[in-house]
Each structure stands twice: as C-alpha cells, then as structure tokens.
Amino acid sequence: MKELKDVMLAREAQSEIVIGNSALVRAMVEAGTRVVAAYPGSPTPEIAEAIKAIPRKERPFYFEFSTNEKVATELAFGASINGHLSTVFFKSVGLNVAADSFVQLSLMELTGGMVVVIGDDPGANSSQNEQDNRHYSQLSYIPMLEPATPQEVYRMYLEAVAISRREKMPIILRLTTHVCHAKERVSFGGWKPLEFDDKPRFSSENGPYVPITREVFPMKRRALNKWEKVREYASSSDLNRIEDNNNKKRGIITTGVPYLSLQDVLQDLDDDRQNKPDILKLGLVQPLDKKLILSFLKEHQEVKILEELDDVLELQIKSLAFDEKIETRILGKQGIEDWMGEYTPDKVARVLRRCWPDLLPKEETEERSLPISPRPPQMCPGCGHRSAFHPIKKALDKHDITVADIGCHTLGFLPPYEMGEVLLSMGHSTNTGAGLSLFNDERKVVAFLGDSTMFHAGLPGIVNAVFNDHNLTLILMENGTTAMTGHQDHPASGQNFNQKVEAIPVRQVLEGLGVKEIYETDTYAQDRLQEMVEQAVSSSGFNAVIARHPCMLKFTREQRRQGSYKDKKVKIDQEECVQIHECVSDFACPTFQLEEDGTVWVQDDLCIGDGSCLQTCPTRAIVFAEQGGGGDE
Amino acid sequence: MSRTQTIRNNKLDLYLIGVGGQGIGMLSEILIRAADYAGYPVRGVDTHGLAQRGGMVVSNLRLGPKTFTPLIREQQADMVIALERNEALRGMITHLKRGGELVYYDTSWQTLAARLGQEEDITADRIVAEADKLDVSVERVFKEDLEDARMQNMVLIGHLADKERIPGTKPEDYRQAINDLMRGSMLEANMMLFDSLVNQG
C-alpha cells in the first residue's frame, strides 16, 4: 500500500495523485510550518486526515483541533507572534465564529507568519449558506489567494507563506469545495527538515500589540500600507496571468473554479480560435492588481467579470474603470441567478449564453424527466439520534416548538420525524429557544444540541438560560463524537487529536454551569426517554435531558477494525407482521424496504443488527435473524 | 485511429454514483489510479453531501488531455457507473450522454419516498426501458454469492477490468491500483475477488 505519510514526508521531489486538502499538508511540511490549529467542517476535514497520516513523532509541526474556530485562530496567532510559522483552517462559516479576533490580525506584526485557510462552499454542498468570504478580506485588509487546482493549492500556500513572512502579515488562502476535493497528479518539491528555533521570541517591542485608543491608528496605517505593498507585489509575480487568444473585442476576468469551468466550456469552440475571449485569471483575488486590470480593460471592447457568488470583483473593477475614464463595456452579474450556486461548467455555459448569446454553439441538452425524488442524507441505521426523535415526538404536542442545531441530528427536521424546525448556526438552539419561550405559556419549547457543538458555541447560551431563568428544555444529543464532519474527538471524548486525555463529561459541565434539573438516559431506552421528556417539558424553568448513545457508524467501524464486529441482522417475521408500517413510516430506519403490496423487508446491506427497532413494532414482528458468520475480518 | 487512440487524445468522462456508505470513494480511487497506470492524464472529484451515509454521493472521473475542470457536464458523461439501482437511473438521466453506457451493480436501497409508499419502486426492467429512450447500453452487474456487501464496488471493478471498459486499461493496471490502496486481510479478500472476476473469460 502507498502510504500518504510517505508522500507527506518524502525528501525528494515527487508527484502523486492527491486531493487539494492533502496537497496543502505537503506544502505545510515543505514550508516549515510549526503550529497548525483547526475546527472541523466541510470541505476541510481531510486536511486533518492527511495530518493524521503522519505519526505524531514524525510530524514536523504541532496540530490540534481546538474547541472552535476563534480559539484555533487565537492559538495560531499566539504561536506566530512568538516567531513560529502558523496556520489555521476551518470551513466558510467558521470565519464568522473567528471573526472577532480574525479582523484584528492585520493590525499585528506577525513575526512568524500566519496563513488562514478557509474552505468556502459555493453551492452549499455541506453548509448552511454559501457566504462569500472574499468580503472578509476587504473588511480586514488581509490579502487573499485563490487556487483553482490541487497543484495551485500547493503552490499558493508556499506563496502565501513567503508573503506572510516577508510582510509579517496574515494571508488568507481561500479554497472552495471542489478545489479541496479535486484529485489530480500534483508535483511536489523536495523537503529538507529545518532546525527549528524554539526560543519564545515574543516581544512587545515588535508591536504595538494592544490596539487601544491612539495606538489604533498607526496600527491601521501600517496594515493599509502592507495591503498596498501586496498589491504592488502582484505585478512582479505570476499569481495573476493573462491567456492571450488575440481577441481585441472580448475579454473575461475570472478566478478559481469558474476559471476551470470556463476553460472546459470554451473547448466547444476550439476550431474557431478567433472567437475565443482573452482570459485574465486572478490568483491574488484581494487586493486587486490595478495596473494589470486596467491594461486588460483597455485592450478589449467588452470585458465579462465571471465570478462565483457575489459581485466583489465587479464593483471594484467598475469603480476603477470609472476613475480612469475607461470606455470598455464591463459586464457583471445579470440577475439574481448569477449570485447563486457553484460556477460549474453547466452554470458557466448558462451565464455566458446570457452575456454573449453568439459566443457558444447551440445548447445541446435535452429535456429529460427524472422519475425519482432526491436522496438527501439521512441518519444511519442504528443512529441514536433516530431512537431519540422517535419517542420525543410522542412526548410532545404537535403545536410545541422544536429548535434544531447543527450536527447529524439536524437531519431530524426531515420527514417523517420533523423534529427541529428552525436553525441559525452552531450553538444557537438554547438561545433561539429562550426567545421563543418569552410571553409563551401555550407551546412548550424544546432545543436540541450536539455534544461537540455544546463545547463549540453552546456554553454561553446554557449559562444565559440559567442566569436569566428561561423556560425551556434542552436535549443534549450526546454521541461522544463530532459525527457529521467525520468523527473528530471533542472535550467529552476522552481523547484529543494527539493523545488520551481526561474527558470533560457533558453532565458535569451542565451541573457546573448551574443547571439544576438534569435527566439522562441512553436513547435506545425509548420509553424511558419519552417519560423523561414529558416530565421535563411539564416542569417550569430551564432543564436538560441528556439523550445519549454512541455514534453507531463510528462504533461499528472501530469494531470492524478491531475484528470484534458481529454480523447481526434483524428480520421481519412475516407471520407476525400485520403491516402497521410503524417501522418504515415513523421510525423510518433506511433498512426497512416497502414492497408495493405492503410487505416490509430488511435490506441486509444496510442493517447492523443493533435492534433499536425491535421496540417500535406494535406486534413485535421485528426479530433478530439467526446469528450469521460472526466477525468478518 | 483506434477507439483507444481517439479517447487517449480526447477525453473519457466517467460519472460514478451511489449512496453514501457503499464505498464509492474506494471505487473512484481505484479507477483513477488504474487509468493513471494505463497512461491517461486523470482528474477527478468526489462530491459528498452532508452526512456520511444514506444520501446520494457522486464522483467525477475525467480521463484524457482535454479536460480542465474535474466536474462533468450534464448529459455529457460517456459512461455512468452506479453502485445502486435507483441511483443508476438518476445518474443516467442527469449525466449520461445519449448513446452512452450504463454499468450498475444491481442492489436496491429505496429512497425515502419509496419507503413511505409515495413513489414507485424502480426495477431492473424499468432501467432498461428508460435506457432505451436514450439509446443507452446497459450492463447489469450482480454477484449472487457475495458475502460482504462492502465488496460490491469490487465486483464492479472486476467487471470493468474484465471487459476493458476503460480502453487500454488492463487488469494489471487495476491490480497495481488496488495494491496502492489496500493492505492486509482487506487487500487479500479484495484481490481474490478481483482475480476471480477477471480470470473467467
């Protein structure tokens, strides 16, 4: 087997097929990065997987999953002002959590250098929005590089490090979902391990580091000067480049994934190079290289700004053209659709057709209708969250209000459960629930919260509910892991990224925060959970129910790895089944399949034989199948 | 020019589709590495939804020099390779070109709508009927005596290798790819299955 570790640590220059996230880690190794911190979130978790592939003893840098993105950012900042090259990574919306400290970074002399890697998610493939984090670059005066391919991820991280160390300023590397996950053969350089200087070099003389009153302005001035220096630097680097197709009429300014899509779409007119617009591909997306853009504008009669999500480039380029009295027709967004979704090749073709109807050959796709509904993600067979939602739904009146939070349990909002009807962001649930409880003695309020999320952003809200005596029930969906993003450990797991540690038990945290009324049960005890919730919602004030069951996907994977997995299944006793269909319609484990004549059967590919379904059948027709062949490894 | 030559000079788009948990990641890793060993420039991307399991998952695989983005355009894939019957239908209709090829493993994991009785169940015959409308050739793959459902992806791999569905990509290229990606008892079990599938004909 080819080990990812060998790719990450090879001394010689090499090439390998990797995803963008792995290419990034190799770049960290080569660059001499010393401290890396993160909080999990798609599309970035595989960065940590590549880090994990390097055994801790051989890992040339420190890595941790911090409790949230703000903590991770501050940790990386602290390391940087001590002289260490640092990096922090997280998903798009993670930047909102980090923002309070993140926006200060450009004011600081980051003596060791620091790169902020953001995984944006145009298309909202696995996020609650598709926010355009290029705005944060402008807001904070932190320059932003945007690679389009895994090869560029590698290259631009090294470039970001070079700029960051030279100017002692933070640099953002903005990845998007299909750059993180794109696979190709990437060429890496050699690696010579550095002798690190571990001397703690923090000194206030490198500062100032305390931006209070009169200090703010020199610090801000310095930040703006650095920003301008990076703009200047762009002219002498090849981060931005022009593809000259000798077209005097039409040009396109673009970046990242839209650039790749554009290249593919333009192949449709390969034979007729006359038509092919010139392309200016930006790698440094903030600040803009004004000189280059002005000359590109001047050389064309029409320039299309092909940018995903918001009109960040468009506004700046139009204002530049206005100041310079440039006549070129600048074509930007043309309606709301252009602001939405990922710029896949299909999308780019649509956008270009609207902009220049004569450019592309006639649309060739035909009308086709799909006879099946979408297949959204769902809770796994055996999931403890399903065993929780089933009785909780019974415990509540249908007018009661259930507040969702972020995690696998969010999927409870889907039919048939429909538990968790409103969602903002990680950790919002207790507080949105508290707001819903005001002037409300008619409808009970129940908030759900995952265990990783509790530590991430849930604690202030729980304290608030106790402190201000709010009237709601919090249900802690404790599965011992950060399941949705790929099973990262959290403070109650008893293990961090690097070693075993003492767990910080969820119950003790709640008690320590002053929650007086706490119920607790394994969710497979569905009747018990139902009684507890009935009791909790009927008493007044703030209380909590810990609905606990280990993540079964993680659990069975671990068992398989250890060879202790028992291949158990359930089956339907067709003699006993009277087709009430509670298993398919209400409990709805995906294992249960329904024939058109009403017969229910068990899909053995899916069943893990956990048996949480047995209790849901009114006629007890779900039974364990005879034991199969035992462990399968 | 032979068909292999034509493809080598242009592109071959493989659109892989299945349900989370079926092993589409491994399927796609093996294919991309086998094609690389066969000398194709390769590019790919997996697009996962939210959770690990239960939702539709897709992997795009693009071979040949004439590709830039890893994302395959709608109705332009040369081949759809599916791990599940319902998703085979979905992949064919959304991404396969008219006259393309569909290869699918015939297991069925019903969609929620089908399980709630709101939607007709998709049969193998239905797939053929829909394929006919698009001049698509269908290969249904199924192994009766397969003990471990997690090796359905390997049954597909064996089929593709045996029939040389990726022109110029030989069983040996697949073996190298499998060797790169697995070890221990997992490697043994999968290689044994693979060998049994390619040596038949």
Ligand SMILES: Cc1ncc(C[n+]2csc(CCOP(=O)(O)OP(=O)(O)O)c2C)c(N)n1
């Ligand atoms: C600010 C922010 N950071 C990260 C994420 C990515 N994310 C989605 S769900 C989740 C954690 C869920 O873990 P937990 O609360 O334990 O619930 P579980 O999935 O285990 O049920 C994370 C980190 C996010 N949506 N928002």
